[in-house]
Amino acid sequence: xxxxxxxxxxxxxxxxxxxxxxxxxxxxxxxxxxxxxxxxxxxxxxxxxxxxxxxxxxxxxxxxxxxxxxxxxxxxxxxxxxxxxxxxxxxxxxxxxxxxxxxxxxxxxxxxxxxxxxxxxxxxxxxxxxxxxxxxxxxxxxxxxxxxxxxxxxxxxxxxxxxxxxxxxxxxxxxxxxxxxxxxxxxxxxxxxxxxxxxxxxxxxxxxxxxxxxxxxxxxxxxxxxxxxxxxxxxxxxxxxxxxxxxxxxxxxxxxxxxxxxxxxxxxxxxxxxxxxxxxxxxxxxxxxxxxxxxxxxxxxxxxxxxxxxxxxxxxxxxxxxxxxxxxxxxxxxxxxxxxxxxxxxxxxxxxxxxxxxxxxxxxxxxxxxxxxxxxxxxxxxxxxxxxxxxxxxxxxxxxxxxxxxxxxxxxxxxxxxxxxxxxxxxxxxxxxxxxxxxxxxxxxxxxxxxxxxxxxxxxxxxxxxxxxxxxxxxxxxxxxxxxxxxxxxxxx
RNA sequence: GGGCCCGUAGCUCAGCUCGGUAGAGCAGGCGGCUCUUAACCGCAAGGUCAGGGGUUCGAAUCCCCUCGGGCCCGCCA
Numbered sequence: 001x002x003x004x005x006x007x008x009x010x011x012x013x014x015x016x017x018x019x020x021x022x023x024x025x026x027x028x029x030x031x032x033x034x035x036x037x038x039x040x041x042x043x044x045x046x047x048x049x050x051x052x053x054x055x056x057x058x059x060x061x062x063x064x065x066x067x068x069x070x071x072x073x074x075x076x077x078x079x080x081x082x083x084x085x086x087x088x089x090x091x092x093x094x095x096x097x098x099x100x101x102x103x104x105x106x107x108x109x110x111x112x113x114x115x116x117x118x119x120x121x122x123x124x125x126x127x128x129x130x131x132x133x134x135x136x137x138x139x140x141x142x143x144x145x146x147x148x149x150x151x152x153x154x155x156x157x158x159x160x161x162x163x164x165x166x167x168x169x170x171x172x173x174x175x176x177x178x179x180x181x182x183x184x185x186x187x188x189x190x191x192x193x194x195x196x197x198x199x200x201x202x203x204x205x206x207x208x209x210x211x212x213x214x215x216x217x218x219x220x221x222x223x224x225x226x227x228x229x230x231x232x233x234x235x236x237x238x239x240x241x242x243x244x245x246x247x248x249x250x251x252x253x254x255x256x257x258x259x260x261x262x263x264x265x266x267x268x269x270x271x272x273x274x275x276x277x278x279x280x281x282x283x284x285x286x287x288x289x290x291x292x293x294x295x296x297x298x299x300x301x302x303x304x305x306x307x308x309x310x311x312x313x314x315x316x317x318x319x320x321x322x323x324x325x326x327x328x329x330x331x332x333x334x335x336x337x338x339x340x341x342x343x344x345x346x347x348x349x350x351x352x353x354x355x356x357x358x359x360x361x362x363x364x365x366x367x368x369x370x371x372x373x374x375x376x377x378x379x380x381x382x383x384x385x386x387x388x389x390x391x392x393x394x395x396x397x398x399x400x401x402x403x404x405x406x407x408x409x410x411x412x413x414x415x416x417x418x419x420x421x422x423x424x425x426x427x428x429x430x431x432x433x434x435x436x437x438x439x440x441x442x443x444x445x446x447x448x449x450x451x452x453x454x455x456x457x458x459x460x461x462x463x464x465x466x467x468x469x470x471x472x473x474x475x476x477x478x479x480x481x482x483x484x485x486x487x488x489x490x491x492x493x
Numbered sequence: 494g495g496g497c498c499c500g501u502a503g504c505u506c507a508g509c510u511c512g513g514u515a516g517a518g519c520a521g522g523c524g525g526c527u528c529u530u531a532a533c534c535g536c537a538a539g540g541u542c543a544g545g546g547g548u549u550c551g552a553a554u555c556c557c558c559u560c561g562g563g564c565c566c567g568c569c570a
Contacts, residue, residue, distance in 0.1 A: 006539060007503050007521050049528090069533090070526040085530070107520065121528045144504040144519055146531045153500080153562040165504095207570040228570070254569045255494095266570095351567060363570095415570070442570095463570080491561065 011139045014104050018134065025137045030112045033060045036077065036084035036127075042117035043125035051118035051128045059084065059127060060112040060135055062164065063105060065145050071095075073102055074120075077111060077127075082167070085126040086113050093129065101132050107145060108138035156480065156488045163484075175297050176470045176482055182293050183466070184247065186286050187269055192243040197232035199225055199249070205445040206230030206390070208433075209252040212262075225251040229268040230390065230461065234419065235451045237272050237459055245269035247466065258478040259411040262487055265466040272457040276402045276418040279460040280379065283406065283414060287311060287377065294473040303475035310376050310408055310472065317379045320366065321400065327369040333362065334384060334399040341365070357436040359387035371407065380405045389429035389442050391417035406464075408472045414464035421456040423449050 004012070018025045039057045046052060061079035075086040090098035105111060112135050118128035143149040148165035155162045163169050188194065202219075204211040206228030216223045229246050236244050250266045271279060291311045298304040321333055330336070330344055341361035342354060350364040362384055370380075382400045385393060391401035402418035420426050430444035470482040480486040 005503055010521055065520095065530080065532095067529045067532050068526085069529065072527040072529085074529050074532085076530070087528085089527075091527080120530090122530080124528085124530065141503050141520055144531095146519070147505045150505065151500085151562085154504095156562075161504095209570060230570095250570095252569070255567095257569095258564090260569070349567090352569095412570085465570095489561070 007141050008139050011106060011137065011141070014106070015137050015139070018104060018137070023134070025134055027133070027135060030058070030060050030133065030135055032058050033112065034058060035081035036061065036079050037081040039084055039117050039127050040082075040125045043119050046117065046119040046125075048119050048123045049121045051116050053116050056114060056116055056130070057127060058112065058114045059086075060110070062142075063107055063109045063111045064142075065107055066102070066105065068102060071098070073098075074126075075105075075111075075113075077113065078167075085120065085124050086115070087118055087120060087126040087128045088132070089128070093131070105132070105134070106138065106141070108140070108142035109134060110136040110138070153488075156486050157491070159485055172474070172476075172481065173484060175294075175474060178297060179290060179294065179470055179473060180247070180466060182290055183267060183286065183469075186289055187245045187267075190243070190282065192245045192269055192271075193241055195233070195236060195241070195244050195246050196248065197226075197229060197236075197246055199251075201226055203443055203445060204228075205443050205448065207252075208441050210254060212251045212253050227252050228463065229266060230463065231445060231448045233268055233270045234456060234459075234461070235448070237270050238451050238454055238456050242272040242457070243270070256480075256487060258480075259468065259471075261467065261479050261483060264468075264479070264483075266463060267466055268461060268463040270419070270459055270461040272459045274460045275458070276404055276416055276460050279416045279462050280404055283416065283462060284313070284315070288313070290469070290473055298474060307473060307475050312376065315377045315379055315406075317381055318370070320380050320383045323370050323380075324362075324366050327373070328365060330365070355436055357386065357433060357441055359384065359389075360441075362387050374407045374409055376408075377413070378407045380407060386432075388417065389433055390420055390426075392420045392422075393425075411468055411471075413468055413472060414462055416460065416462035419456070419459045419461050421452060421458060423453040423456075426452060 015025045034057055036059050039059060042052065042055060042057065059077060059079065061077040064076040064078050064083065067074040071090040073088045075088060076083050077086050088098065088101065112133035113127055113129050114131045114133075115127040115129040118126045120126050143161055143165045145165070149155055149162045163173070184194065200214070200216065200223040202223060204224040204227040207230070209227045211224040211227050213222050213224055215221075227250055229248065229250065233244055233246060245267060247265065247267045249263050251263045254260060254262060256262060271282070291308070295304060295308060298307070324330070325333055328344075333341075336344075338358040338361070341358055342356075345352065345361040345364045348365065348368045350361070350368070352360055352364060381404045382394055382397055383391075383403045385391075385399055385401050388401045388403055391403045394400040394402050404416050405412055406414040420429070427449045430442065430449065433442040434444050467479050467482050470476070471479060474482070476482050
């Protein structure tokens with residue numbers, strides 16, 4: 001435990017005084033409490049200086065500031081609905097009660113108030129207090145009332161402190177929840193079944209990323225935390241669930257930056273008897289619905305306008321190979337060997353390991369030559385087969401797979417395929433990845449191949465990061481802005 | 494992993510360039526004030542200047558190392 005500061009000492013003394021007087025500084029509940037907006041509404045018709053003794057209200061919240069003027073004081077109380085001024089007058093509650101209350105209450109305390117709606121002489125809607133109740137004494141003082149918590153490190157380590165001083169941060173948290181609710185409702189009403197699949201696996205597959213490893217007493221050895229949802233969801237399609245989706249945390253043992261977090265929330269959905277064209281239609285419908293909701297919820301301003309611009313249909317579609325050839329001036333990419341691709345990637349400064357799969361070099365080239373030009377939601381389609389070991393070969397374009405990615409400026413938003421369902425071809429693709437030593441690559445999963453030997457229906461699947469989706473829809477600059485508890489290193493000794 | 498920047502009171506920040514006993518505002522304490530809303534006025538209090546080492550008569554300030562954070566680059570479906 002931290003050492004007590006002088007301020008905390010003062011506040012503990014107040015708690016002791018409270019108890020000595022037989023009052024409870026941490027009561028159990030505050031029944032009958034309403035939100036401050038109810039008082040605000042009731043005060044609406046009143047004129048400055050008036051109050052309405054016909055109705056009483058009970059409110060509760062965090063005491064944000066106290067303005068004392070001798071025999072009258074103004075408290076600001078914050079709750080989920082916003083903030084309300086509480087008017088405390090010595091002539092109404094008695095001078096002893098008045099002095100006692102103000103001596104024992106501090107900013108940051110959780111306080112209940114009973115009173116009547118009123119409007120101050122200066123026109124501020126208020127609750128004119130008849131009684132105050134301490135609901136929880138704050139021992140530690142809150143951050144500064146005007147600037148809030150500015151220190152970037154403290155905001156990451158103690159996000160609750162940022163939340164308690166910043167209505168904007170609280171609004172952002174609720175906005176994310178609303179958008180996730182929309183996503184869930186969209187897939188559910190499209191007939192998808194929401195499922196949960198294991199986080200702990202013998203081998204984390206379905207993507208190329210370094211896993212976290214943990215120890216299981218039950219299996220008597222190591223387990224890995226999932227890096228994607230793909231493989232178990234497809235097994236459910238083998239099992240006869242025809243439309244499934246999952247929203248859940250996945251874990252990749254990598255660095256944090258403005259668009260990557262070691263743990264993040266992913267959605268993946270799989271749809272039997274449909275292909276990637278149908279999936280694109282479904283995704284565009286989702287985007288339209290989310291955009292409408294986000295525009296409703298976001299405050300008016302440049303950020304909202306920018307978001308609307310990025311997500312305004314129709315969305316450009318570019319062919320991965322054609323666009324990369326056009327912008328890079330490189331020759332026929334599909335006939336280039338791995339050595340040639342590696343040389344091209346080296347020439348633009350990429351430092352990926354020499355032994356990386358050919359697809360990695362293609363991804364690097366695309367990232368360098370094409371991604372920076374993306375200004376609006378853009379679909380990139382029909383990638384070279386080497387980039388994508390879990391996608392089905394393109395029905396007409398040789399050397400390609402049926403795949404689309406959705407990009408917004410700055411990052412990839414979604415990734416979808418017509419899924420590979422030929423078990424022998426799947427085994428060959430895994431072998432290819434296994435042969436390319438070094439670098440992160442798809443780990444072959446024989447158990448998955450075994451599962452689809454029983455028959456995976458033709459199907460399409462999509463995956464996207466919920467965090468990034470919320471970023472794009474709210475104009476957030478960093479993934480940390482949409483995660484309530486971003487990862488932080490342990491504090492040094 | 495590399496480069497640059499940052500860390501001073503519970504919080505928000507000055508002070509560092511050019512070394513000379515640590516400053517303000519908010520919050521807290523005491524006193525005053527019946528209409529404020531970043532209330533105001535007066536008094537007093539509050540510090541491991543992130544941590545460690547070095548240079549120096551003297552280090553918050555200059556140098557080195559470590560820790561934590563930010564931005565950029567690299568790596569990462």
